[in-house]
Amino acid sequence: xxxxxxxxxxxxxxxxxxxxxxxxxxxxxxxxxxxxxxxxxxxxxxxxxxxxxxxxxxxxxxxxxxxxxxxxxxxxxxxxxxxxxxxxxxxxxxxxxxxxxxxxxxxxxxxxxxxxxxxxxxxxxxxxxxxxxxxxxxxxxxxxxxxxxxxxxxxxxxxxxxxxxxxxxxxxxxxxxxxxxxxxxxxxxxxxxxxxxxxxxxxxxxxxxxxxxxxxxxxxxxxxxxxxxxxxxxxxxxxxxxxxxxxxxxxxxxxxxxxxxxxxxxxxxxxxxxxxxxxxxxxxxxxxxxxxxxxxxxxxxxxxxxxxxxxxxxxxxxxxxxxxxxxxxxxxxxxxxxxxxxxxxxxxxxxxxx
Numbered sequence: 001x002x003x004x005x006x007x008x009x010x011x012x013x014x015x016x017x018x019x020x021x022x023x024x025x026x027x028x029x030x031x032x033x034x035x036x037x038x039x040x041x042x043x044x045x046x047x048x049x050x051x052x053x054x055x056x057x058x059x060x061x062x063x064x065x066x067x068x069x070x071x072x073x074x075x076x077x078x079x080x081x082x083x084x085x086x087x088x089x090x091x092x093x094x095x096x097x098x099x100x101x102x103x104x105x106x107x108x109x110x111x112x113x114x115x116x117x118x119x120x121x122x123x124x125x126x127x128x129x130x131x132x133x134x135x136x137x138x139x140x141x142x143x144x145x146x147x148x149x150x151x152x153x154x155x156x157x158x159x160x161x162x163x164x165x166x167x168x169x170x171x172x173x174x175x176x177x178x179x180x181x182x183x184x185x186x187x188x189x190x191x192x193x194x195x196x197x198x199x200x201x202x203x204x205x206x207x208x209x210x211x212x213x214x215x216x217x218x219x220x221x222x223x224x225x226x227x228x229x230x231x232x233x234x235x236x237x238x239x240x241x242x243x244x245x246x247x248x249x250x251x252x253x254x255x256x257x258x259x260x261x262x263x264x265x266x267x268x269x270x271x272x273x274x275x276x277x278x279x280x281x282x283x284x285x286x287x288x289x290x291x292x293x294x295x296x297x298x299x300x301x302x303x304x305x306x307x308x309x310x311x312x313x314x315x316x317x318x319x320x321x322x323x324x325x326x327x328x329x330x331x332x333x334x335x336x337x338x339x340x341x342x343x344x345x346x347x348x349x350x351x352x353x354x
Contacts, residue, residue, distance in 0.1 A: 002055075004054075004055060004056055004057045005055060005056050005057075006056070006057060006058065006060055006139065006141040007026075007030065007056045007057065007058045007141075008030075008058050008060070008140070008141035008142075008144045008145050008148070008185070009139055009140050009141035009144075009181075010141075010185075011181075011184060011185055011188060012024065012027050012188060012190045012191075015027075017048075022044065022048065023190075024190050025041070025043055025044060026041065026044070026052065027188075027190040027191055028190060029041045029043075029044075030058050030148075030191075031148065031158065031190070031191040031192050032158040032191075032192075033158075034148075034151075034152040034158075037053070038052040038053040038056070039053060058141075058145075059145070060080065060081050060141060060142060060145060061078040061079065061080055061081075061086075061142060061145050061146070061149060062078065062079045063076055063077070063078055063079075063149065063153075064077055064078070064079045064085070065077040071092070072092040073089060073090065073091045073092060074089065074090045074154075075087060075088075075089050076088045076089070076090070076146075076149075076150065078146065078149075080118070080138075080142060084118045084135055084136070085118070086115040086118055086138065086142075086146075086168065086169050087115055087168055087169055088112065088113060088114050088115060088146040088150060088168055089112070089113040089168065090110060090111075090112055090150050090154060091110065091111040091112070091113065092108065092109075092110060093109040093110060093111055093163075094106070094108065094109035095108060107160060108160075109163075110156060110160075110162040110163070111162065111163040111164075111165060112146070112147055112150050112151075112162050112163070112164055112165070113165045113167050113168050114143055114146045114147060114164065114165070114166060114167075114168050115138065115143070115146065115168030115169035115170055116137070116138055116143055116166055116168070116169070116170040116171070116172040116174075116175045116178070116179050117134060117135075117136070117137050117138060117169060117170025117171065117174065117175055118134075118135035118136050118137075118138065118169065118170070119132055119133055119134045119135040119136075119169065119170065120133075120134055120169060120170045120171055120174075121133055121134035121171070121174065122171050122174075122204045122238065122239070122240045123238075123239045123240065124204065124225075124237060124238045124239075124240075125236065125237055125238070125239075125307075126227075126237060126269065126271065126300065126306065126308055128303055129169045129170065134170075134174075137170075137174075137175040137178060138170070138175065138178060139178055140178045140179075140181040140182045140185060143166075143178065143179065143182040144182055144185050144186060144191075146168075147162070147164060147186060147192065147194075148192070151192070158192065161193075161194060161195070161198060162194065162198070163198045163199075163200070164186065164194055164198060164199045164200070165199075165200045165202060165223070166179060166182075166199070166200065166201045166202055167200070167202040167223070171203065171204055171206065171240075172201050172202065172203060173201070173203045173206040173209035173210065173213060174206065174209070176209055176212060176213060179201065180213070180216055180218060183196055183199055183201075183218050183220055184218070186199065187199070195219075196218050196219035196220045197219060197220075197221065197259065197262070199220045199221065200220065200221040200222070200223050200265065201213065201220050201221070201222060201223065202223040202224075202225060202265075202267065203222070203223070203224060203225065204225045204238055204240050205224055205225065205226070205238075205240065205241070205244050205246075205248075205249040206240070206244055207244040207248040207249050207251070207252040208244075208252075210222070210249070210252040210253065210255075210256060211252050211255055211256075213256075214252075214255055214256040214257055217257060219259070221258075221262055221264075221265065222253070222256055222258070222264050222265065223264075223265035223266070223267055223296075224249060224253060224264065224265070224266050224267065225238075225267045225269075226246075226249075226266045226267060226268055226284075227267070227268055227269045227275065228241075228246075228275050228280075229246075229275070229280050229283035229284050229287055230246070230283065231245050231246055233274070233275060234246060237271075237275075246287070250287065250288075250291070253291060254290070254291060258292060262292075263292045263293055263294040263329065264291060264292060264293050264294070265293075265294050265295075265296055266288065266293055266294070266295045266296065267296050267298060268284070268295055268296065268297050268298065269298045269300055270297055270298065270299050270300060270311045270315070270316055270319065271300045271308045271309070271311060272300070272308070272309040272310060272311040272312070272315075273309070273311075274308065276311040276315045276316070276319060277315070277319075278318060278319070278322055280319070281318075281319045281322040281323055282322070284323065284328075285322075285323065285326045285328060288328060293328060293329070294328075294329040294330070294331070295323055295328055295329070295330040295331075296330075296331055296333050297316055297319060297320055297330065297331065297332045297333065298333045299311055299313070299316055299332070299333075316332050317332070320332055
């Protein structure tokens, strides 16, 4: 007997069902009406529903734990079919706004951070995810389902767009083929119709893969986890720097196609007494010269066993002010979920110790 196929791995054009208008109906039921199973798809003929149920499935992950923060961010621990676990996060970015008459003028804004691998081989010393190395890549369907599951279970209507960040567990560009397919699936009009401009791929700096991603011309945004301005410190924080040093990353970024209205995001994790001084800010300005860049400063999120400490907000503001005065758009990312297992891999780590 043939194994069932995960329908979430497929683009509509890859589902061989006749007549073809049924394909659109099937995908609409899954992604837009949040159907639980094929048999509930009442607009389809009964024999087709039975056939689909025998050949396909669209549920491969199971939420085994979640934590909700006071700031309304929610961290999920998902179990995959092989019992391995990954994490995803729903961030509530902006609340609903009403005018003085009580009329809704703007909807709630969400960002979903999703995983692309079980574990990670990058080995960043400040990150829990890579502690035990890379276990395996996620399929496109497993990545897609994180978004679908979170939208469905938080009752976020199909038409309410969300922002997607490939910044959970794993290095997205180390699983480029499946991540690229995920972008195409999520942005398709018959699925969740999340524009590539709302999808950001965050990388630790795999220069060759950045160039390859650029040539795919998917229209996604790019975020670089930089975290240091010299190779010595970056190699200490991120061993991947031995393979792809800062110069190679900057060169690859300069070749990456960016929408005229957008910028390349540089994520910079501020660590107390390590990379948070004005001298580091000065070097960062020189490094980003000639790039349409935005710098996102992140205050280190401490976790059990870490050798690093959270910097002072005062130092972060000084760092931000210096970059801003030099004409670089710079924000300090509001820390989310500090009262829960906020750091990447932390919820998984704590669950395994129980």
